[in-house]
Amino acid sequence: MEQARNPLRIGILGAAKIAPSAIIYPAHATGHQLLAVASRDKSRAEEFAKQYQVAKTYTSYQDLIDDPEIDVVYNALHNGAHGPWNLRALAAGKHVLSEKPAVSNAAEAKEVLAAVNKSGKVFMEGFHYYYHPVFQRALAIIKSGEIGEVIKVESSLLIPMPDPTDLRLQFDLAGGATMDVGCYALHSQRMISQLVANGEPSIIKTESNAADGKIDTKLYMQLQYPNGVSALAKGDFEAKLMEAPLTVTGSKGSVHLPNFVVSGWDPRVIVEAGGSKRVEHMPSISTYTYQLLAFADAIDLGKSVKTDAKDALAQAILIDAAYTSSNLPLRPTFKIA
Numbered sequence: 001m002e003q004a005r006n007p008l009r010i011g012i013l014g015a016a017k018i019a020p021s022a023i024i025y026p027a028h029a030t031g032h033q034l035l036a037v038a039s040r041d042k043s044r045a046e047e048f049a050k051q052y053q054v055a056k057t058y059t060s061y062q063d064l065i066d067d068p069e070i071d072v073v074y075n076a077l078h079n080g081a082h083g084p085w086n087l088r089a090l091a092a093g094k095h096v097l098s099e100k101p102a103v104s105n106a107a108e109a110k111e112v113l114a115a116v117n118k119s120g121k122v123f124m125e126g127f128h129y130y131y132h133p134v135f136q137r138a139l140a141i142i143k144s145g146e147i148g149e150v151i152k153v154e155s156s157l158l159i160p161m162p163d164p165t166d167l168r169l170q171f172d173l174a175g176g177a178t179m180d181v182g183c184y185a186l187h188s189q190r191m192i193s194q195l196v197a198n199g200e201p202s203i204i205k206t207e208s209n210a211a212d213g214k215i216d217t218k219l220y221m222q223l224q225y226p227n228g229v230s231a232l233a234k235g236d237f238e239a240k241l242m243e244a245p246l247t248v249t250g251s252k253g254s255v256h257l258p259n260f261v262v263s264g265w266d267p268r269v270i271v272e273a274g275g276s277k278r279v280e281h282m283p284s285i286s287t288y289t290y291q292l293l294a295f296a297d298a299i300d301l302g303k304s305v306k307t308d309a310k311d312a313l314a315q316a317i318l319i320d321a322a323y324t325s326s327n328l329p330l331r332p333t334f335k336i337a
Helices: 017-030 042-052 061-066 079-089 106-119 134-142 177-195 287-302 307-325
Strands: 009-013 031-039 056-058 072-075 095-098 121-127 150-158 201-211 216-223 230-236 248-252 253-257 268-273 276-281
Touching: 009 017, 009 061, 009 079, 009 177, 017 042, 017 248, 017 287, 031 061, 031 150, 056 061, 056 253, 061 079, 072 079, 079 106, 095 134, 095 201, 095 287, 106 307, 121 287, 121 307, 134 150, 134 177, 134 253, 134 268, 177 201, 177 216, 177 230, 216 307, 268 307
Parallel strands: 009 031, 009 072, 031 056, 072 095, 095 121, 150 230
Antiparallel strands: 150 248, 201 216, 216 230, 248 253, 253 268, 268 276
């Protein structure tokens, strides 16, 4: 794996379960420095730092952000805390790699975009799947015309129900299946719509389950691309097993990704066209590693980032539209001290 030309000095907000796979192992693999971790639980921060060779610990998120040795903040806090702490990190002059969703709603996304433009720093929302060769190969096949004109696109991320105490089920913390898993299905649709229709999809109608009238445990979105392509994006917490398939059907064939989200687990690209079927095997390297490489290139080489603050705003607008279509409230903005 390619090593960093100029190692990033990374501070981690939250000793979260996602952090090892999303930032720790990718940083180790690519030569970036894990400078600090912040958790309001001191013992948890110290245990995390010891286990993953992180140099310093903080019990204050703001203290980590204010550390002059840190140039990148990775935000792994709960959904609701992404937007506010992303804003704090940008205001402190840090580059930001935020877990998705980067914001709770479109109004907050506008604030983040303004802060990014003011700071001049690199901002990336963590839709890591996009940077993996599996998804990039699918886009290339679509663009080549091998499967003909795109007719239908289906994408899903389905997982078993989280524990009732899980933060992803708390409305005040911007919880819900769409915020946690459906956002991937929707984001992939947006990337394909931009490719084949030069624009964003629209929400036509939705189907949802939300027993309390707030937290969606299932939300399926029927979409239409600007050129009329029909699409379906599915996210729910009601599956027996984790599933993340994506299928693009064209007039001459199809391309299928068995797991478009965690592509390193199943890096196959299955193509049916011209009366034959083939399976292409991409690298089994983690999606998060490719994401960190792209993030570092943006900082070090000035390369553009696809999942930037402008993209985060477009994503948030559609998520808000999906909740409105489902007669569910928009996720609230979380207040921090």
